Amino acid sequence: MKHAYLLPLLAGSLALACSPQPETSQQSPQGAASQWPNAVHYEIFVQSFADSNGDGIGDLRGLTSKLDYLQDLGIKGVWLMPIHPSPSYHKYDVTDYYGIHPDYGSMDDFKTLLREAHQRDIKIIIDLVINHSGKDHPWFQDAITGPDARYRDYYVWANYDSVASQLARKTVSLDSDNLTQWHEAPGNEQRYYGFFWGGMPDLNFDNPALKEEIFKVGRYWLQEIGVDGFRLDAARHIFPDDRPQDNHAFWVEFRQEMEKAKPDVFLVGEVWTPAHEAAPYLKGLHSLFNFDLGYAITRAVQSGQADSLVEEHQQIMRFYQSVTPDYIDATFLTNHDQNRIISELGGDIAKAKVAASLLLTLPGSPFLYYGEEIGMPGKKPDPNIREPFLWNLPDEDNIRTSWITPEYALDRRVRPLSLQQQDSASLYHHYRRLIHARNSSPVLALGSLRQADTRQAGVVSFVREHKGQQLLVLHNITPQPVSVALSETEKGFGRTQLATADGALLAEGIVNLPPYTSLILE
Incomplete structure (x- = not known):
């Protein structure tokens, strides 16, 4: 029995540099670097x-x-x-x-x-x-029939007096009400444990x-x-x-x-x-x-x-x-x-664009x-x-769901996918191009992380490295343009691999970043 419970919770569109670039050792065909x-x-x-x-x-x-x-x-x-x-x-x-x-x-x-x-x-x-089943699961419906039920020990039960002595430890705030995690079951003297709420009784993993x-x-x-x-x-x-x-x-x-x-x-x-x-x-x-x-x-x-x-x-x-x-x-x-x-x-x-840029250029999946x-x-x-x-304009969206009336994702607030696909500066294209850039770069997909020597307030800067290849990544997360002087050790990063706005560029050791833009240097 699991009675141990009674023991002690960006601006601009993405561009791969200003003109088409040949494939380099940093790049591979789309998707080849990033494998599930x-x-x-x-x-x-x-x-x-x-x-x-x-x-x-x-x-x-x-x-x-x-x-x-x-x-x-x-x-x-x-x-x-x-x-x-x-x-x-x-x-x-x-x-x-x-x-x-x-x-x-x-x-x-x-x-x-x-x-x-x-x-x-x-x-x-x-x-x-x-962690839990639903209370309507056949196991639980059997369990509540009594102490000798076949599936009784698939759940966690305790006598009321034992529970009462532990309420101070086992009470949580859910939906702004103070509710115990021990719940009454009709016809049962014992209470069952449900960490999240009574509709999801916890399963008893002390039971083999x-x-x-x-x-x-x-x-x-x-x-x-x-x-x-x-x-x-x-x-x-x-x-x-x-x-x-x-x-x-x-x-x-x-x-x-x-x-x-x-x-x-x-x-x-x-x-x-x-x-x-x-x-x-x-x-x-x-x-x-x-x-x-x-x-x-x-x-x-x-x-x-x-x-x-x-x-x-x-x-x-x-x-x-x-x-x-x-x-x-x-x-x-x-x-x-x-x-x-x-x-x-x-x-x-x-x-939102620069947040996506951070997520998709830092290590991880x-x-x-x-x-x-x-x-x-x-x-x-x-x-x-x-x-x-939101796939399309309302009159043309024959696949949009309607099970709930939205309060936030409304057409007057969000351009549907179909319109964003037609706009190269849209958030959708920002995500798509960053994902494709990551999928094509072993360094972005698999590389290690270290803090860059080039640092400035309001700029997140770091170096990604994989098998001897390195990228210097800089993100301006402020609403103002910034100029950043590369450190002596990082002046070797001289070629733009990716920029999220036309004004993001490197010239004579100085990186210029418009508001909320990012630059990746080889």
Whole structure:
């Protein structure tokens, strides 16, 4: 039993220099440098992405029809938020780990998506929500029938008097109300544990039978269906916070079992905690989402202060390297649980461009949140950061979803993709060109990171290096133009590889950067 719970959370369009350049040793054919999982990923809430049948709800056939778009954007991996049957719009309260939500389509539709994605060299990972099930899952519906139920020990139970003595430790604030994490079940004297809310009872991983059941689920999706990996939701909450070593050990065992099923499986974990606490999870997971870097980029662009952004990233990398040198750093700006990046930046497209430039030139395997590339805004509550993707003008958009009336991603605020594709200075083209530049550069895709000697307030500057080749990267994150004198040691960087505005240039050892622009020098 898991009763240990009773023991002690840019301006301008991109240009590859001013005139066409021949391929150099720094470059390779588009996509050759960036190989999955060390590549750019795209997070999709299927419900909001593309509707193929006109019912207003995004579905797998709609997503399949947009794979060419993702391939052209330069995406090599797709993370699907939960696709399993569930009573909620978000689907994190799973009722069948082996099924596809009927609103999204059938298992045949999903297999078609996988086949078509793989033909385009795009991998698919799915959200696997195993910290908890939904309360409507047959396991839990059996468990609440009484202490002798077959699946009772798949969940965590405690007597009310034991719970009451621990409420001060186990109370959290959810949705602005003070709610206990122990919940009443009708007809039961005992209460069950649900870390997030009563609709998602935690599974009991002290029970070997439950653990094997979860391994079976993973094997099914990897071997029988053919997914390429999993995004593991709430990975630090498998066991309570005072049992971190048990959490780490579980993920080691999970990885071993999944690699037996699929040796090249990719496991990326949501461990929403500072990097020094997250790092030990890399003993079992190939990759972790780098929340600290996302916050650091956002703060820097909001304030126009470079501060210690590069040093912070280096510190995070040192934490990770202390556990394993083979980690994959899943970097991102914001995701489905956070206000969208452009809303955090006050709706400023120029700031959004330089934030994207930072993400896509720093080390890591970047994850983009759907709609980020067209500047979709959104602020909590959660449904309003998961609004429909804007493909075309309203009268011409026959694939836009309508399951929710948007409050932020409105046509008067966001130019749809079709219009941005016609404008070389759009945010969409900024993302696309940066992704293609990264995919074509071994140094940007795979290189190490060090702080540049050339430094100036308001300019984020760093050097990327891979197999003896180096790039000097400079980002002006302020609304004013700046001139930066290269240090003596870095005057050898004399050729522009990439500039995000015509006025970004190097002349006689001086780098001139217009507001919110970036320059990469060989």
